[in-house]
Amino acid sequence: MKIRNFRCVLCKKEYKPSEVEYICTKCGPSGILEVIYNYNSFINKAKVPYEFKNTMWELLNFLPMDNSKKVKKFGDEDTQYFSKDDFNNIPPLKVGGTPIYRNKTLSRQLQIKDLYIKDDTVNPTSSLKDRASALVVKLALDKGVEAITCASTGNAASSLAGICASVGLKCYIFVPKAAPKAKIAQLLMYGAEVFAVDGSYDDAFDLSIEATNKFGWYNRNTAYNPFTIEGKKTVSLEIANQLSFKIPDKVFVPVGDGCIISGVYKGFYDLIKIGIIKKIPQLIAVQAEGSNAIYLAMKRGDKIESIKPNTIADSIAVGRPRNGEMAISNIRASNGGIEVVSDEEILNAMRILAERTGIFAEPAGATAFAGLIKMSREKKLKPDETVVILVTGSGLKDIDSALKAVKKPHFIKPDINDVEKNL
Amino acid sequence: MKIRNFRCVLCKKEYKPSEVEYICTKCGPSGILEVIYNYNSFINKAKVPYEFKNTMWELLNFLPMDNSKKVKKFGDEDTQYFSKDDFNNIPPLKVGGTPIYRNKTLSRQLQIKDLYIKDDTVNPTSSLKDRASALVVKLALDKGVEAITCASTGNAASSLAGICASVGLKCYIFVPKAAPKAKIAQLLMYGAEVFAVDGSYDDAFDLSIEATNKFGWYNRNTAYNPFTIEGKKTVSLEIANQLSFKIPDKVFVPVGDGCIISGVYKGFYDLIKIGIIKKIPQLIAVQAEGSNAIYLAMKRGDKIESIKPNTIADSIAVGRPRNGEMAISNIRASNGGIEVVSDEEILNAMRILAERTGIFAEPAGATAFAGLIKMSREKKLKPDETVVILVTGSGLKDIDSALKAVKKPHFIKPDINDVEKNL
Numbered sequence: 001m002k003i004r005n006f007r008c009v010l011c012k013k014e015y016k017p018s019e020v021e022y023i024c025t026k027c028g029p030s031g032i033l034e035v036i037y038n039y040n041s042f043i044n045k046a047k048v049p050y051e052f053k054n055t056m057w058e059l060l061n062f063l064p065m066d067n068s069k070k071v072k073k074f075g076d077e078d079t080q081y082f083s084k085d086d087f088n089n090i091p092p093l094k095v096g097g098t099p100i101y102r103n104k105t106l107s108r109q110l111q112i113k114d115l116y117i118k119d120d121t122v123n124p125t126s127s128l129k130d131r132a133s134a135l136v137v138k139l140a141l142d143k144g145v146e147a148i149t150c151a152s153t154g155n156a157a158s159s160l161a162g163i164c165a166s167v168g169l170k171c172y173i174f175v176p177k178a179a180p181k182a183k184i185a186q187l188l189m190y191g192a193e194v195f196a197v198d199g200s201y202d203d204a205f206d207l208s209i210e211a212t213n214k215f216g217w218y219n220r221n222t223a224y225n226p227f228t229i230e231g232k233k234t235v236s237l238e239i240a241n242q243l244s245f246k247i248p249d250k251v252f253v254p255v256g257d258g259c260i261i262s263g264v265y266k267g268f269y270d271l272i273k274i275g276i277i278k279k280i281p282q283l284i285a286v287q288a289e290g291s292n293a294i295y296l297a298m299k300r301g302d303k304i305e306s307i308k309p310n311t312i313a314d315s316i317a318v319g320r321p322r323n324g325e326m327a328i329s330n331i332r333a334s335n336g337g338i339e340v341v342s343d344e345e346i347l348n349a350m351r352i353l354a355e356r357t358g359i360f361a362e363p364a365g366a367t368a369f370a371g372l373i374k375m376s377r378e379k380k381l382k383p384d385e386t387v388v389i390l391v392t393g394s395g396l397k398d399i400d401s402a403l404k405a406v407k408k409p410h411f412i413k414p415d416i417n418d419v420e421k422n423l
Numbered sequence: 424m425k426i427r428n429f430r431c432v433l434c435k436k437e438y439k440p441s442e443v444e445y446i447c448t449k450c451g452p453s454g455i456l457e458v459i460y461n462y463n464s465f466i467n468k469a470k471v472p473y474e475f476k477n478t479m480w481e482l483l484n485f486l487p488m489d490n491s492k493k494v495k496k497f498g499d500e501d502t503q504y505f506s507k508d509d510f511n512n513i514p515p516l517k518v519g520g521t522p523i524y525r526n527k528t529l530s531r532q533l534q535i536k537d538l539y540i541k542d543d544t545v546n547p548t549s550s551l552k553d554r555a556s557a558l559v560v561k562l563a564l565d566k567g568v569e570a571i572t573c574a575s576t577g578n579a580a581s582s583l584a585g586i587c588a589s590v591g592l593k594c595y596i597f598v599p600k601a602a603p604k605a606k607i608a609q610l611l612m613y614g615a616e617v618f619a620v621d622g623s624y625d626d627a628f629d630l631s632i633e634a635t636n637k638f639g640w641y642n643r644n645t646a647y648n649p650f651t652i653e654g655k656k657t658v659s660l661e662i663a664n665q666l667s668f669k670i671p672d673k674v675f676v677p678v679g680d681g682c683i684i685s686g687v688y689k690g691f692y693d694l695i696k697i698g699i700i701k702k703i704p705q706l707i708a709v710q711a712e713g714s715n716a717i718y719l720a721m722k723r724g725d726k727i728e729s730i731k732p733n734t735i736a737d738s739i740a741v742g743r744p745r746n747g748e749m750a751i752s753n754i755r756a757s758n759g760g761i762e763v764v765s766d767e768e769i770l771n772a773m774r775i776l777a778e779r780t781g782i783f784a785e786p787a788g789a790t791a792f793a794g795l796i797k798m799s800r801e802k803k804l805k806p807d808e809t810v811v812i813l814v815t816g817s818g819l820k821d822i823d824s825a826l827k828a829v830k831k832p833h834f835i836k837p838d839i840n841d842v843e844k845n846l
Contacts, residue, residue, distance in 0.1 A: 054477055091781075092524055093522075093524075093781050093782075094522040094545075099516075099517040101515055101516075105591070119547075122517075122545050122546075122547065123545075124542075124545065124781060124782070125781070125783070126549075126817070126819060162777075162781040162783065163781060164781075165777060165778050165779065165780065165781040166780055166781030168528070168779075175832070177832075177834060181822060181826070182819060182822045184832065185818075185822045185825040185826050185829070186783060186818070186819070186825075187832075188825075188826075188829035188830065188831075188832065189773065189774060189777035189778070189783050189818060189825050189828065189829055190777050190778060190781060190783070191774075191777065191778035193833070193845075193846075194832035194833065195832065195833050195835050195842060195845065196832040196833065196834050196835070197835060197836075197837050198834065198835065198836050198837065199836075199837040203837035204837070206837070207837050207838075207839065207842065210839045210842075211839060211842055214839060214843075215846075350612065351612060351614075354585075354588060354612035354613050354614065355588050355612070355613060355614035356588065356591075357588065357589055358514075358516050358547060358548070358585040358586060358587075358588040358589030358613060359516075359547070360548070360585065360609060360612050360613070394549070394819065395608075395609070395612060396549060396605060396609070396817065396819035396820060397819060399604060399605045399608045399822075402608040402609075402611075402612050403604070403608050403611075405612065406608070406611035406612055407611065408611075409598070409600075409607065409610075409611065409617035409618065409619040410616070410617065410618050410619065411600060411619050411621065412618050412619070412620060412621065413620075413621050413622075414620050414621065414622040414626035414627070414629070414630050415630075416630065416633045416634060416637060419618060419630065419633075419634055420637075422616075422618065423616075423638075
């Protein structure tokens with residue numbers, strides 16, 4: 001079996017895969033489970049069919065399904081192929097395989113050696129969350145469930161709805177009724193059954209779990225279903241591969257619940273475990289000032305307390321970060337750190353990122369970059385450092401915030417002299 | 424030289440590349456120029472560096488730059504490589520190489536043999552227009568111009584602004600002041616100088632030409648710069664390649680000005696000229712009922728008259744289709760046809776496309792699909808036909824229209840009984 005055990009992030013109790021589905025039965029909601037692999041079941045070189053090239057499924061070897069690998073002799077070298085069955089139930093939408101851009105001008109201005117920008121805005125539903133949704137939907141289809149559910153303030157839900165649409169799987173989404181318009185529009189277009197709950201994200205979350213238990217739906221909630229992190233880790237596996245396994249010094253990640261940063265950690269961790277890299281880069285978590293529960297916990301000594309979130313970056317606006325404990329442990333294990341940035345700094349970073357690179361991010365999507373700019377300004381970076389920033393969601397998801405970041409157009413009469421006056 | 428001549432679509436006069444830059448000096452604004460190649464300067468097999476794999480630049484061989492190819496012996500076969508200089512000035516953003524999805528369920532329901540959906544919403548600025556912008560920006564950099572300009576109601580401009588941002592080229596955009604909010608937000612975020620003209624698209628267009636002449640900027644206007652079609656043709660070259668050169672029976676294309684359909688034609692035309700395929704698929708133009716100038720012209724005998732556009736599909740809402748003559752000639756040469764669809768049919772197609780495939784299109788982006796649904800309902804298709812539809816722009820660019828296409832969420836109290844009542 002590829003999965004050896006699940007392990008509770010709080011009490012460290014281990015469970016056999018047959019014993020548990022979502023969370024630690026002893027610790028309850030905060031007892032999020034990590035997937036522990038038998039790394040000797042991994043292979044170093046694996047070939048995937050052409051249609052999965054440049055998608056996250058190139059990394060099938062690292063994903064939590066038992067694969068029946070075939071070995072084919074190829075010259076002096078053993079090349080291993082997966083069997084056709086390993087690719088059953090993979091949703092057709094092309095998730096992952098996203099570009100990474102090196103930007104020399106920005107790295108000079110930030111006074112670092114190299115800057116790489118991992119652009120996950122070009123996933124099918126325009127956010128990194130597609131990586132988790134695609135994996136969880138495949139697992140749901142493998143189980144033969146009739147429906148899948150999740151609670152979310154936005155991207156996780158719209159992502160799940162899109163991936164479900166591509167395979168014809170019914171999905172039920174719980175959102176707080178104040179969720180942003182563009183994300184609700186995506187959900188409804190993809191044909192999800194959307195419950196707009198008269199309450200908070202926490203109410204929506206709890207209701208989705210109740211519904212999971214009552215109706216037998218499969219649950220994709222972040223910081224509940226242990227496989228969302230396994231899907232998200234494909235982003236760091238791709239980064240490592242795109243940098244030819246020359247691991248960067250720092251990776252900046254926007255942090256709300258703390259699941260993406262744990263995914264980033266897990267990808268690098270897997271590569272260490274199979275002997276491909278020696279060291280995990282320093283993970284720098286970046287939170288919005290108005291949603292800084294993990295930051296406060298790390299400064300005060302790691303106990304996470306709820307706050308009342310208030311930030312323009314809706315995708316990382318959370319009161320009680322549900323994956324906070326795991327995130328803190330991962331940041332510390334990487335010898336990393338945490339920064340907070342104001343909404344103004346986030347809007348500024350959105351604008352600079354779009355202007356200098358052509359990548360248009362939503363506020364949460366530009367938050368990692370805002371953290372990098374801040375650390376550069378405060379001389380917290382070294383000139384020989386290589387840095388990667390994660391851009392997690394498209395700016396088209398939040399036009400109203402974008403309009404706050406920019407000046408107005410020149411309003412002119414159709415007259416060339418009016419043009420000249422404004423140059 | 425790879426380019427033999429430019430030829431006016433109206434009077435057929437040919438110009439040497441040194442004689443003319445944009446349009447026919449005799450016919451004026453409607454005298455759009457086609458690029459005529461020396462096809463014997465093309466090669467059959469050409470290798471591009473790894474970083475350009477899965478982008479439109481894999482098709483460098485078909486693009487209007489003179490390449491210095493090197494031949495390398497590789498076993499029994501001659502494989503040709505481009506030189507490094509051929510890739511100078513290529514903007515870094517990953518344009519093209521977009522996925523094509525086969526959909527068996529929809530093809531069954533539409534009673535055709537096979538349906539393929541070419542998804543150009545995942546380009547860097549979320550529309551097909553990036554293909555034209557990327558090529559034109561490379562050519563502008565090759566020329567060493569200081570700035571580039573264009574007039575547009577939306578996608579062409581936001582695309583140009585994004586690609587210019589990625590290379591640090593100044594760009595000046597002219598839009599009618601009523602242009603859609605999301606597209607203006609994109610422009611401003613990318614740092615373009617935006618002139619919101621108190622007038623129509625025609626006024627903005629004319630002003631951009633005046634500014635081109637007065638300030639020496641390079642002009643990217645659709646149906647003015649002959650290379651926009653050369654960029655757009657990469658979409659049909661990709662389709663042909665993705666279908667292993669088994670050319671489909673019909674390709675459905677949304678039509679406003681008529682430039683994309685001419686690009687689609689040109690890609691297939693090139694493949695005929697170099698002997699790779701035998702036949703151009705039937706091109707089916709689909710216009711919105713409220714923006715049907717080309718449809719009316721084809722029904723009445725090809726003379727295009729201006730109309731007053733009124734459709735939800737802003738990207739194909741045009742009064743006087745500037746590339747209409749070329750589009751009509753291409754549709755006829757392909758033995759194709761033209762359909763019109765109502766706004767209601769477009770919204771319906773948007774919803775069905777998103778629900779069944781997970782691809783979320785803007786209204787113009789779903790118009791080709793709306794035309795296909797209509798022709799299927801009217802029994803105008805044959806059961807053995809293979810059809811490709813083009814999805815040209817992301818639904819996130821026009822959330823307000825999307826919200827018109829869907830039902831409302833279920834508004835509930837945080838109570839499981841409220842969930843059950845709504846199932």
